[in-house]
Amino acid sequence: MPQIIDFEGQRHEFPDDFTPADIQHALSSIQPAQAQAQNVSPKVSFDDLIPPLPPGFQLDGPPQPAAAPQSAMPALPPGFTLDQAPAAPQMAVPATTPSGRIYVALADVPQQPKPIDRPASLLPSSVGGAVRDFTVGAQGVGKGLTDIVTGPFDLAAGAQNLITGGINKLAGTNIPQAIPASKLVEKATSVLPGIDPATMSSSEKLAYDVSRFGTQAVGTGAMLAARAPSVAAATTRSETSVGRVLDHMARPYADAPARTLVGDTIGGMGSGVAVNAADNYVPEHAVVGDTWPKAIANALAPVVGAVGANSLQGTAEGLAGLIRNIATKSFGSASAPIPLNPNTRAPYSSADVDRAAAKIQGTTSGSPRALAQDIRENAAALSKPTEAGVEPLQASAMPTSGLLSRDPGLIAAEQGARLKSSPDFVKRDQNVKAAAAERVESTRDLEADLGAVMRRAAATREERIGAAESDILQREDATRAVDQIRADQGEPLSALANSEVKANASRRLDEALVDRTYIPARAEKNRLFDTAAGRHEELPADEIFGAIDRVRRQASGLAPGVLPEDFMRRLNALRPRMVEHPPESGQLVNTGGPGTALGGDLADLRKFIAPAIERAQSSGNYDLADNLQALRRSVNRTIEEAPGYSEANANYRQFADRFRPEPNDETARFTRELDRGGQNVDGELNRGATPPRATPARFLASPEKTAGLTRALEASPAAPDAHAALRDYLRSDFARSALNNDGTVNSIRASAWARNNADVLAQFPAVRGEFDDMAAAARRGEQMSVQARTDLDAARAARNVTEAEIDRSAVGTLFREDPRDVAQKLLGGKYDAGTKLDEINALIKNDPQAVRGWKAAVSEVIADKVQGTRQVGETLEVQFARLAREFKDNEALLAKTFSPEEMNNLRQAHKILSYFKEAEKRATVGSDTAEKLNIPGWAQLAVRHFKGDLAGGGLIKRFKLLLEMLPSSKQNADEIVHMAWFDPNVAAYLLERPVKNPNVAQYNIDLRRLIAAANASREN
DSSP: OOEEEEETTEEEEEOTTOOHHHHHHHHTTSOOHHHHHHSSSOOOOGGGGSOOOOTTOOOOOOOOOOOOOGGGSOOOOTTOOOOOOSSOOOBOOOEEOTTSOEEOOBTTSOOOOOOOOOOOOSSOSSHHHHHHHHHHHHHHHHHHHHHHHHHHHHHHHHHHHHHHHHHHHHHOOOOOOOOOHHHHHHHHHTTSSSOOGGGSOHHHHHHHHHHHHHHHHHHHHHHHHHHHHHHHHOSSOOSSHHHHHHHHHHGGGSSOHHHHHHHHHHHHHHHHHHHHHHHHHSOSSBTTTBTHHHHHHHHHHHHHHHHHHHHHHHHHHHHHHHHHHHHHHHHOOOOTTSOOOTTTOSOOOHHHHHHHHHHHHHTOSSOHHHHHHHHHHHHHHHHSOOSTTOOOOOGGGOOOHHHHHTOHHHHHHHHHHHHHSHHHHHHHHHHHHHHHHHHHHTTOOTTOOTHHHHHHHHHHHHHHHHHHHHHHHHHHHHHHHHHHHHHHHHHHHHTTOSHHHHHHHHHHHHIIIIIIIIHHHHHHHHHHHHTOGGGGSEEEOHHHHHHHHHHHHHSTTOOTTSSOHHHHHHHHHTSOOEEESSTTSSOEEEOSOOSEEEHHHHHHHHHHHHHHHHHHHHTTOHHHHHHHHHHHHHHHHHHHHOGGGHHHHHHHHHHHHHHOSSTTOHHHHHHHHHHHHOBOTTSOBOOSSSOGGGHHHHHTSSHHHHHHHHHHHTTOTTHHHHHHHHHHHHHHHHHHHHBOTTSOBOHHHHHHHHHHTHHHHTTOHHHHHHHHHHHHHHHHHHHHHHHHHHHHHHHHHHHHHHHHHHHHSHHHHHHHSOHHHHHHHHHTTSSOHHHHHHHHHHHHTTOHHHHHHHHHHHHHHHHHHHEEEEEETTEEEEOHHHHHHHHHHHHHHHHHHSOHHHHHHHHHHHHHHHHHHHHHHHOOSSOOHHHHSOOOHHHHHHHHHHHOHHHHHHHHHHHHHHHHHSOOTTHHHHHHHHHHHHOHHHHHHHHHSOOOOTTSOSSOHHHHHHHHHHHHHHHO
């Protein structure tokens, strides 16, 4: 289908096989919009579209115009009509596209902008030139930053275009191409001020491209370098595919990010140079391949330019290194820590030191700088000790540097050196072991008196037996005193521990509560109601009549036993009855009672309501019980509102709050039972349901019931007597529960009684404090008694076993045996070493001669246990394994025996010898120097092929040994390394000396490819 293009306000149609370059070329030949505006209807003659004839040809003159039939004329292009042109525009030379299409452009059509002609120079010739140069560079940097931001989107668009282009070629479709994001940004920012890259001179365009691609490289590389530390520290791969790609691209920056970033920057600038060359020398439409050469150039130019720039960088760095090495060899010398060459007495060259540093650092398994710090610290701890009493270690007795480092790699390298220079290492090792042996030997005290320890043990034995006898006498006196105290505590309670005292207290409490408190209060309540003026007053009874009607409906006909029937009839007669009289007159006349009742009748009615409610509830008629309660409330309200009952009502409220606050209150139940019991013929209360002896137990059964008792007794004149009776009752109950048969108080039962009655006693604070004191005194007395008897038994047992215990203890052991034998058994683990040594130290701590004798015995045993039979210096050699075992098993014991200074000397000896243990544990056999000599693999394969594996391997091995023996430039480096094994300062210096790492990435090749792919996606 044809392609529709809007240009200069007009729509143009082009064949579907036109490329964008063809369309652009064709549109450039169209007359501009301004020229069209001058001619409202521009007409172009059909003859104007005919291209010029070849040279040497000429057309005949035009024939006379004649009308031709409309149907015979050919079809004109869209938008064109045949007419006489007012003025034929000047024609230019026709242009031919690579696809063979011929276009004729008008001579006055504006052409594309042309680069300015500006000579190249390193420095600007004017202020304007400087400003333009800065603008060009700034635009290049800005374009590079834009390319970084839009890079992912450009790559996505390039991938999409690659796919759609292939589909269009294969399927003959016309799927539109995706526009890269960077092109959209260019279009959006084209209105901003700046220099059009198309108008830049060749030197300016080169600077622009260098700035652009250099910015891409340094910006992207900096972001990847920032990610490199986390990638190096990660132990697992990223969870996302994007993260894994970024991790892969960031790994080249892990070792030396600055070095790699500089290489990326130089490579990016080289990419800019190559891209500039491709733009200048590769045409958009080549004679061969059309646009393909340009597309390939856009993709390869960044890579080729980066390779060339980094190659120049490497060449320059190599030349600079060569010049530096020549100057160093000619004028430089080794650093101060490196001693002079022992053969020539001249300083080593820096190259020799560098080679030695690289060699020794290459053998480490850890960080060289950290190992250098370890060597310095370990050497300083021995040569300049900070612990009190420690003798500094001489340099000739210092362990070798490999041992001081404790690094497996350095120790293995030192072992190889030991095989080559065995005498030097043997002499140093003997000096080290001699220093350790001297420190162990220094703990001996040949002038100490070992007999002082035995004399101290004998004196202690006599002291302990005498102390045991004295202790028995003291415990017997203490036991007798405690028994007397407990007897005195239980004596006052013994008289109360009988039933008669308890029954007497119950009667006294009942008398105070009933006869002297409740009965007078009830009598006063009844008196006020019986003598109240309201008994003779007529009170409104309408509410009461309604309640009576509800009761009648539940108790059909007021069955006997519910309420007094005659009384209810009398009340019913008082009910008003309004009838119409005379009939049909409309006037109502009261033919019944007045609607009121005497207050006394209502008060008497209340006496029957409460029993009726209980009977209704017990029979299950709860509706009747509810209506009776409503009736009682109505009667109570009527009486409470009567002025004549005000005094009686006030007194009743106090009476009810005191004795009957609510139906389930124990005081309410108790007083109701008293009221229902009535009186006998003698006028005394019938107490069959409420016997006086049970009154205390009834009210002391729970805290709630006790609260009712205290409320009833409050403000009663009998309250003091009631409280006294209550106290006697509780004391009697306590005595019956807590006293033992011997008259002493049992603390367990006393505490249990107090705990079970705690809530009841809380109602009587004074009484509670008394019982708490008695229980606490019982506990203290019993504890004292138990303790006294236990102490007495222990003292008697101690007296019986003291002598046998002394024989088994350190005292008996030192009394019978030589202190050296005791120390031997103690350090051999035969005794409970820690406890036994503490006992010995406690025994001799106040006897200086005994302390010195015991220390001499221990030091002699320790020296004999750790020393071998070989002589080193003036003493026997100390075996590290033995000394280490003693420190492992008995260091705490030794620290309790020797002074801190003596222990520090022993610890230093242990530390000195510990370095040899590291060598034994990590040493390797033989040297790997010959193995490191490289023989090409093809040569080894040929020798093994012709000589066989066994014979060929031997030849290869001998050849490597021969190479090792040949003189080489590595001899000075080997001498420096050899000195480093015996001088910690030299070893630390070599480990800290900067060494060039040949494995550092010079540039990020993946970044090159990324920049090239992004450039191809934008430009193709």
